[in-house]
Amino acid sequence: MIILETRSLKYTYPDGTVAVQDLNIEIMKGKKIAFVGQNGSGKSTLFLLLNGTLKPVQGEVLFHGTPFKYDSKSLRDIRKSVGIIFQNSDDQIFAPTVYQDVAFGPANLGYSKERVDKCVQQALEYVGLSRLKDKPPHHLSGGQKKRVAIAGVMAMEPEVIILDEPLSNLDPVGADEIVDLLNEFNHFGSTIIISTHDVDLAYRWSDYVFLLSNSKIIGQGTPVEVFKDPELLKKAGLRQPTTLEIYHEIERRGLAYGRNSPKTIPELVNTLKPLDLMWVEVPPGTKEGDNLNLGVMYGEYATQSPYEAINATVLHIHPDGRRAVVELKRKGIKAGGVLLYDTDSYSLPEIKQILKEGEIAFVGAMGKKSKTLAEQDGVRLDVTSGVIDKSILMALCGKRCLILTAGGMVDHAFKRIKEYVETSGIEFTVGVINREEGYTWLEETGDSSETLKV
Numbered sequence: 263m264i265i266l267e268t269r270s271l272k273y274t275y276p277d278g279t280v281a282v283q284d285l286n287i288e289i290m291k292g293k294k295i296a297f298v299g300q301n302g303s304g305k306s307t308l309f310l311l312l313n314g315t316l317k318p319v320q321g322e323v324l325f326h327g328t329p330f331k332y333d334s335k336s337l338r339d340i341r342k343s344v345g346i347i348f349q350n351s352d353d354q355i356f357a358p359t360v361y362q363d364v365a366f367g368p369a370n371l372g373y374s375k376e377r378v379d380k381c382v383q384q385a386l387e388y389v390g391l392s393r394l395k396d397k398p399p400h401h402l403s404g405g406q407k408k409r410v411a412i413a414g415v416m417a418m419e420p421e422v423i424i425l426d427e428p429l430s431n432l433d434p435v436g437a438d439e440i441v442d443l444l445n446e447f448n449h450f451g452s453t454i455i456i457s458t459h460d461v462d463l464a465y466r467w468s469d470y471v472f473l474l475s476n477s478k479i480i481g482q483g484t485p486v487e488v489f490k491d492p493e494l495l496k497k498a499g500l501r502q503p504t505t506l507e508i509y510h511e512i513e514r515r516g517l518a519y520g521r522n523s524p525k526t527i528p529e530l531v532n533t534l535k536p537l538d539l540m541w542v543e544v545p546p547g548t549k550e551g552d553n554l555n556l557g558v559m560y561g562e563y564a565t566q567s568p569y570e571a572i573n574a575t576v577l578h579i580h581p582d583g584r585r586a587v588v589e590l591k592r593k594g595i596k597a598g599g600v601l602l603y604d605t606d607s608y609s610l611p612e613i614k615q616i617l618k619e620g621e622i623a624f625v626g627a628m629g630k631k632s633k634t635l636a637e638q639d640g641v642r643l644d645v646t647s648g649v650i651d652k653s654i655l656m657a658l659c660g661k662r663c664l665i666l667t668a669g670g671m672v673d674h675a676f677k678r679i680k681e682y683v684e685t686s687g688i689e690f691t692v693g694v695i696n697r698e699e700g701y702t703w704l705e706e707t708g709d710s711s712e713t714l715k716v
Contacts, residue, residue: 265291265422265453266312266344270321273307281307283477285321289422294448295455296464296485299474300499305457306349308474309424312455313344342371345415349427351407352400360386360402360410361395367418378417385413389443390630405436412443422453429463438647441467446629449674465489465503466525473498486523505530528654532686544576544586552576554588598623598657599691600679605632605668607696610639616664616695617641624656628667628675636666650678657690 266289273282282304289295297305310316311323314330314337322329330340345367348354357363361382368381386392389409394402399410408428415423428444429437441463448454458464464471464485471488473481475498481488489495489503502510509530512518517534524530542556554574574588601620603613616622625642626649627633636643645652653663665675672694679692 263291264288265326266455267324267327268311268321269324271308271311271318271323272320273311273316273318280477282311282318285479287472287479287482289453289455290470291421291453292448292451293453293469294444294467295453295470295472296468297455297457297472297474298459298461298464298488298498298500299457300459303474303498304477305474306426309346309426309455309457312424313346314340315346338371342418343420344422344424345418345420346424347408347411347415347426347428349430351404351411354411354414355399355407358398359395360391360397360399363399363410364395364413364417367414371418381417381419382413385417388416388446388630389413390634403436404431405433405439408432408436408440409443412440416447420452422455423447424455426457427459428456429458429460435647442628442647442649446671449670459500461489461495461500462503462505465506473500475499485525490523509533526651528651528658528682528686531655531658532682532688538590539577539587540590541580541585542574542588543584544579544588546583548576548579548583548586550576550579550586553591556588556590597688597690598659598661598663599693600653600657600663600665602665602667602672602675602692602694604672604694604696605629605635605666608635609696610641612696613639613641613666620664621662622664623661624653624663626653626663626665628665628671631668632666641666650675654679654682658688 266287268285268287271282271285272280274280285308297308299305307316311318314323314332317332324330325340325343330336355363357366364382364385365378368378373381382395383392386395389412391406391409391413394406399407402410412423412425423444425444428440432440444454444456444467456464456468466485468485471482471485472479473488473494480497481491481494485503489506492502495502501507505525505527506523509518509524512534519533524533542554544554548554552575554576556572556574573591575591576586576588578587580586601616601622603616617625624644625636626645627636627643628649633643633646635641649665649667653665656663667675676692676694683689683692
């Protein structure tokens with residue numbers, strides 16, 4: 263279903279600068295959309311057009327198939343349904359306290375005092391700022407201000423959330439937290455639209471990409487479709503995402519399976535071929551059938567390395583007697599697993615029991631509620647962002663992981679991990695451990711004794 267649409271859209275600033283021209287786009291409901299382009303390509307102007315802040319000089323914007331009207335009542339309805347978070351949060355935050363700032367939107371919509379309070383409390387809890395509700399916003403960090411701005415939009419319960427450069431001026435941890443928030447909002451039904459010049463973010467995060475250059479759309483499609491085209495990226499003044507560059511390099515070297523282009527680190531890892539046969543330098547007198555202990559020295563396998571790494575059998579000696587083809591005898595690593603714990607049914611004694619008896623080596627928390635519960639009870643957290651992908655990587659190394667999350671995010675994480683298992687062909691255990699319906703202590707996705715070649 264199309265939720266937002268533009269037809270022959272054009273906008274020109276009073277000084278004659280054409281910011282947007284000939285834009286015909288369709289935004290599908292419930293998707294994660296990225297508009298990617300250099301600064302000045304028209305992204306910010308387009309977003310102001312999409313929520314009615316600017317009126318086009320030509321063409322029209324449609325919401326659920328109905329063209330925008332620009333009278334005050336119509337604009338109020340549009341901005342309730344299509345919320346926007348500006349690049350600079352200071353441009354959006356103005357009230358004396360965090361609570362009052364978040365309350366401004368729903369109060370302006372005419373909500374009752376009780377409804378306003380409910381919307382504000384829910385939004386602040388969502389973004390993890392309940393304890394700061396009485397603080398002046400200008401005393402907050404950049405990441406906290408960004409979350410206040412997001413809460414202000416969320417309090418109006420929009421169908422579409424637009425964010426202009428959402429990760430600008432944020433540290434890596436703060437940026438990961440915002441991405442996790444956006445994923446959570448999307449999982450619960452919101453259509454998320456962002457602008458960015460960060461190709462790595464757009465590639466790994468979005469469902470669909472629009473590429474802008476000089477106020478026009480020059481390309482669109484899935485992230486893989488758009489970012490695999492070097493000529494199109496060159497035209498837009500952009501580069502390929504790092505994950506894709508690494509994959510293409512290992513593919514050129516014959517070290518990757520010919521699979522779909524990976525978007526995430528676990529997907530990239532899954533493309534790697536195990537190297538079973540190789541040439542190595544061997545000591546004098548080495549014969550075919552001999553076993554060698556290979557170590558790693560200066561990034562290469564070597565027989566004279568102090569670090570024993572792997573056993574190999576000599577298959578063929580080169581006529582010069584100094585080199586041989588060997589077959590690596592790889593030690594199997596037992597696959598680990600990922601356990602999910604629903605913090606809507608939280609019990610600290612139960613958590614402690616799981617950590618002790620489940621031989622858990624790695625603990626992550628998704629969502630502010632789960633992070634807060636863990637922190638207040640002193641539960642060790644190894645990771646609080648990118649939790650699903652990092653847990654998959656640890657499971658592939660034979661570790662047992664525990665993810666704390668709540669509600670629908672439990673099902674989201676379970677689905678994501680099962681999809682990885684099914685598409686990769688690598689079996690490890692995954693399950694939800696504190697639900698009565700549909701899950702047991704550990705629901706197996708396959709044979710838990712499956713070993714991985716490394």
